[in-house]
Amino acid sequence: MKIKDVVEKQLGRLPPGVLSGAFKVAKKIPWVRDRLEREYATMLASMETSLRPYRGEFESFGRLPAEGKERAEVLEMMKAMCSREESRWREGYVSGAVYHGDRDHIDFLNQVYALYSQANPLHSDLWPSATKYEAEIVAMTAAMLGGGPAAGGDDEEEVCGAVSSGGTESILLAMKTYRDRARAERGIRHPELVVPTTAHAAFDKAARYFNIDLIKVPVGADCKADVAAMSQAISRNTIALVGSAVSFPHGAIDPIEALSELARGQGIGMHVDACLGGFVLPWAERLGYKVPPFDFRLPGVTSMSADxxxxxxxxxxxxxxxxxxxxxxxxxxxTTTEWPGGMYFSPTFAGSRPGALSAAAWAAMVSIGERGYLAATRAILETAATIREGIAAIPGLQVLGDPLWVIAFASDELDIYRVMEHMSHGGWNLNGLHKPACVHLCVTLRHTKEGVAERFLADLAAAVDHVRADPSESSGMAPVYGMAATIPVRGVVSDVLERYMDLLYKV
Ligand SMILES: Cc1ncc(COP(=O)(O)O)c(C=O)c1O
Known part of the structure; x- marks a missing residue:
């Protein structure tokens, strides 16, 4: 009997809270634990092969080689692996992941990286140029997102920020900031954060890392945050509200203006997660697309993340x-002033940081400029419109919400994960989502190249036909997604994900 059946049969009729408690208790019983581990191992066995395609072909290193390898040999080995991985994203088969990817742009960034590979902004005395780049990345991003000079010349209101390692770190930093402010200024010991269910997983991570209670509020049928329900969820302990512009799953722009007013009225923080949309929406607005206000021009918006x-x-x-x-x-x-290592301070989570990455980000921004971002956004949104209309025209598929360039689609007739699986046989790497079951394509500059959108739509139509012809065929990740979406004991899914991460570190 499969694990899903075992668990469903034994525990499936209980409500979720009881289920997770029962699961934790059941796992303490040795035979249950052993049985589960065996099931997990079976499930993950096939994944290990796909995670380690180079095993046996390229040398593995479980320990340092006694003698260092020749640099040329090392490079040759790495180039061989790298080139095999390149064609998929370069030819536009991947959702998101690589957002630009033109050869000349990458070569330029690589030159900058090579110049600064030793730089560390922690030592601003040694690399003042890296510090300058970071200050200017923040200033340029703030100005792009309605930060400009503060209204009424009020310096205390001026938008400022920091460079972090990625969207997740930006979100973690902002949530820690709200937690600490609420503790210092309002004496809040049990902080709560109110988010729409579609907010990125990074908010959940922040809540767990920083002991914040996450109040998840279901979104409406339009995939957007439900302002009235979020208002209901606010309590004396609420430190901030969250909205996305755009959301990762469905590319939806939450009603930020209403959330901003709600937050302002309650005297709490309002974070706009513009990790995905921050460098697109300002240009989309200038190009005349219908973009509701989403940034610091709204007085209740107190923080943002933009990648x-x-x-x-x-x-x-x-x-x-x-x-x-x-x-x-x-x-x-x-900051710490008592450490024998000296006066120590760091603005973000890391200590030492890669100055080369800040230098490359600065170089990307100043070399592309407003005109370049406008052109890139125009190309992406035009391609995305073609793709969206094409998906909507395929019988059996429905586009979720009203997306601009992150296009989620579902089916009320077919198993959408099987459609995704069939697409993967043709080389496509799409994102499987759940609640509701759907798949998305995050359109990037890679998809604006000639013929890519047409190829995607033709392959998608063929995949739908294939699944319609044989709805019972199931392979690869489709059953895993299916199981993950339906299995009642979420602890099982979590266990599998943990063991998957163990595999990532297996040599
Ligand atoms: C809306 C949104 N927020 C946050 C993140 C997290 O960003 P990162 O993967 O850079 O940590 C993502 C990533 O796709 C995102 O789409």
Whole structure:
């Protein structure tokens, strides 16, 4: 009997809270634990092969080689693996992941990286140029997101921020900031954060890391935050509200203006997660697309996250977190004055940081400029409109919400995960989502190249036909998604994910 059947049969009729409690208790029984581990191992066995395609072909290193290898040999081995991985994203088969990817742009960023590979912004005395780049990345991003000079010339309101390692770190930093401010200024010991269910997993992570209670509020049928329900969820302990512009799953822009007013009225923080949309929406607005207000022009918006390493077209590893006013940003900082190692301070979570990545992000921004971002956004939104209309025209598929370029689609006739699985046989790497079951394509500059959108739509139509012809065929990740979506004991899914991560570190 499969694990899903075992668990469903034994525990499936209980409500979820009881289920997770029962699961935790059941796992303490040795035979249950052993049985589960065996089931997990079977499930993950096939994944190990796909995770380690180079095993047996390229040398593995479980320990340092006694003698260092020749540099040429090392490079040759790495180039061989790298080139095999390149064609998929370069030819536009991947959702999101690589947002620019043109050869000349990458070569330029690589030159900058090579110049600064030793730089560390922690030592601003040694690399003042890296510090300058970070200050200017923050200033340029703030100005792009309605930060400009503060209304009424009020310096305390001026938008400021920091460069972090990615969207997740920007979000973690902002949530820690709100927690610490609420503790210092309002004496809140049991902080709560109110988020729409579609907010990125990074908010859940922040809540767990920083002991914040996450209040998840279901979104409406339009995939957008339900303002009235979020208002109901606010309590004396609420430190902030969250909205996305745009959301990861469905590319929806939450009603930020209403959330901003709600937060302002309650005297709490309002974070706009613009990790995905921050470098697209301002340009979309200028191009005349219908973009509701979503940034610091709204007085209740107190912080934002915007990723330079997505549509900012920087190398992977940078993002910007912004705050309304330096007083708020100071709750993010870390300082210690008593350490024998000297006076120590760091603005973000890391100590030493890769100055080369900040240098490359700065170089990307100043070399692309407003005109370049406008052109890139125009190309992406036009391609996305073609793709969206094409998906909607395929019988059996429905586009969720009203997306601009992150296009989620579902089916009320077919198993959408099987459609995704069939697409993967053709080389496509799409994102499987659940609650509701759907799949999305996050359109990037890679999809704007000639013929890519047409190829995607033709392959998708063929995949739908294939699944319709044989709805029972199931292979690869489809059953895993299916199981993950339906299994009542979420602890089982969590266990499998943990064991999957163990595999990532297996040599
Ligand atoms: C809306 C949104 N927020 C946050 C993140 C997290 O960003 P990162 O993967 O850079 O940590 C993502 C990533 O896709 C995102 O789409």
């Amino acid at each position: 330079t390493h997505k549509y900012g077209y920087a190398a992977k590893g940078t993002s910007v977190v912004l705050y309304r006013g330096q007083a708020l940003r100071r709750f993010q900082y870390y």
